[in-house]
Amino acid sequence: MNGIEKAVTELQRGHIILYPTDTVYGLGVDAFNFEAVSALEKLKGRTGEKHFLILLPNIDAINEYAVMSPAALELATKFLPGPLTLVLPAKDTLPNFLTHDGSIGIRIPDNQFCLELAEAFGRPFTTTSANVSGEEVGNSVDEILRQFGEKVGEISLVGGDGEKPTGKYSTIVRFVEGAPEIIREGTLSCEILGL
DSSP, X not given: OOHHHHHHHHHHTTOEEEEOXXXXXXXXXXXXXXXXXXXXXXXXXXXXXXXXXXXXXSHHHHHHHBOOOHHHHHHHHHHOSSSEEEEEEBOTTSOGGGOBTTEEEEEXXXXXXXXXXXXXXXXXXXXXXXXXXXXXXXXXXXXHHHHTGGGGGGEEEEOSTTOOOOSOOOEEEEXXXXXXXXXXXXXXXXXXXXX
16 A cells, blocks of 8 residues: 555544645645544644635646636636645535635645645545644654644654655635735745735
8 A cells, every 4th residue: 555545544534644735744634524623623722713724636626615716716727736725715515614704725735745645535635734723833744743742643644755845834815705815925925926
């Protein structure tokens, strides 16, 4: 069984996996599994006010879960896969516990492991920075695992064959009503995005 197959198996079992993206290390669970999403919230020490992003294999997959305006599609076509998060109106194909105010954050990272896993898993999994809420994300797998302390056993798999992310966050752009709104400026600046 290769690394992708192992990761798929862990996600199907409702387990938490740690993996590299093109920005920072991420934590993933089956986004449709309420118990798994709750376990991930507990591991991170989140209150449930912040919602997790979902990771998809390609732009076509976005249409299954969210509504893309022409402006959102144009940005996606130019910058995805890449360090861009799109916040879009969610479709009812997503469970309510994943959405926030009727919207969903979506990532398509420029990372081979992530894209192959998303393709093989066949449905969304979460992507959230691999850190305890309020703490910095570690620069290595060892740093991250140490940060979780006695909870580290809740992470069932480390994927990605030692790939290292850049350590810079994705830029978050919200397309919900009217003009696009930059929620967080990360790797991609407003100038680069043309916003």
